[in-house]
Amino acid sequence: MAELPEPALQALIGAALRGRAPQVETLLAMHPGAASRNVHAAAVLLDAEGLALLLEAGPDSAQRAGPGGATPLALVGASRMEDDQRAAAAAKVLLSAGADPNDGRALFAALEGERTSLLDALIAGGGDPTSSDNPRRVSLLHWAVDLCWKPGPVRRLLEGGANPDARWGPLDETLLHVAVRRRRLDGVRMLVEFGATVDAPTKGGDTAWRHALRRPFPEVAEFLASQGASTQLRPADELAVALLQVDLGRAAHVADAHPDLVASLNVEEARLLGDLAGQGKLAAVEFLLDRGADIEARGLDGGTPLEQCGWFAQPDVARLLIARGADIHASGCDHESTPLGWAVHGSRYSGGADGNQAAYLELVDLLLDAGATVDLPGDPPNVPGQRLYRDATETIRARLRERAFPDGVPL
Known part of the structure; x- marks a missing residue:
């Protein structure tokens, strides 16, 4: 035939x-x-x-x-x-x-489609859910807990003997660290049920409980403590707790007792600046910057503090970061984007985006005023701004047409 x-x-x-x-x-x-x-x-x-x-x-x-x-x-x-x-x-x-079976596609598609x-x-044919030796360079389980949470298939894998303490990534995170980082309390409970080590440290010495404490995710921290997690605080943890509560007096007491603390935070601890920026805690962000924090320290999804402001609609903190010299063209995050890209994407997809259009509009204006460009990594060479425009809400598109695409929108 x-x-x-x-x-x-x-x-x-x-x-x-x-x-x-x-x-x-x-x-x-x-x-x-x-x-x-x-x-x-x-x-x-x-x-x-x-x-x-x-x-x-x-x-x-x-x-x-x-x-x-x-x-x-x-x-x-x-x-x-x-x-x-x-x-x-x-x-x-x-x-x-x-x-x-470890081609980086079949296993991932099966889990995403919940086809058990x-x-x-x-x-059974040799697929390894805990190996990152595939074209995606991430294990199936870490990907599922991080980006594609499907409780049924994940439970199936754990019941089949997958290691709940499997590690991955430059920070050497266990699945429990990832579940905490994504605030998946049901995932945390499931992993503990299957024997995850609650006090397993990352490369920087962080435990899942410390992860939860510094986000802050109190319900996750409380559950881990109830399962026997150590609740001993280090100076970096004490500083984080104080700043998350915007208790600047207490934060100053910790920082004064450890003069090199802010400048010597490890990669996991330094993301505190981005977390505070995303939460709109202006005074706490200024406190860290005044004491030498890295203004480009990467946090959630590899984003800089300015990018966190973009996603979470925090124009006041963004204004401070730009004034302090934050890179408005920063790229290299997990999403191949820039601060402007994060703001535009957030205007459509972040939680509560519909009620924050005015804040996103202010962010777009701030970044364009500072010289941000509309082209993002991955745009066709002859169509700069295509990804940005497609991501935008109608409110943001109108402003982009006015300010960034006077000769016509990218198709």
Whole structure:
């Protein structure tokens, strides 16, 4: 039978990845037997029988990249032709032919789609949920607890023997540290239930309880203390608690007793400045800056204090940071953005964004007045500002059209 034409294959894959069943049916009627003619079509359609026949004729195709660089197993994981059992069956065929379950796509897609049968098949076929040796450079479990919280699949992985103390990243965080950082009390409870070490330290010596104390997430700190976590405070913790309460007298007492404390905070402790900035604690931010805090210290999602102001709609603190020399072009955060990008993205997606449009508008004006540019990393070279404009709310778009795109908006 003739090979499936490339345009038809791309259309079929696109429809299946979006779960558009009527469009898939139309394409299959136009191209009968598609799943028996192409391994990538069979994969995205979750056709285990078709895959078996194709792999029998060409076993090496189990790892062959298709449109967009996706392997057949990655397409099984990403397919939105919702049938967990069929997906698991298709995955087993590919795994038996040598497909790599640690390709950085299949496991992640299975967890995101909460397809536990597929997840089980991938783990049984050699998938490692605690390894970061994949193209994403992050373990499945850390990613799930950090960015894609799905309690059911995470519990399934832990029940299957995944290590609750698995570590990852430059800070050597355990899963418990990540769950605390994201204020996932249900995740913290689950990890403790499966034996996570409550006092495990990060590279900088932080425990999960200290993480919770300095955010501050009191309900998380209280739970960890009830589970036996050490509640001993270090000077850096005492300073953080005082500043989070904007108790400048107490903060000064701690800082005076330890003159080098602020300037010598480690990477985890130094994010205090960004946390305070995001919470709008102007006096506390000024206190740290006056005592030598790093104005570019990175915190949440790798963002600078100015970027935290952008996300959390804090124009007054942003004004102070800009006056003190904060980098308005800072990039390198987890989201490949800038302070202006964080503000625009926050105007649409942050919690309570609808009620903060005036503050976001003020931030956009502040940053543009200071010389911020509209192009972000990842913009097409000939369309600067495209990401920024697409992210913006209508209120922010109107201001961008007026100030940044006088010759027309980027399409």
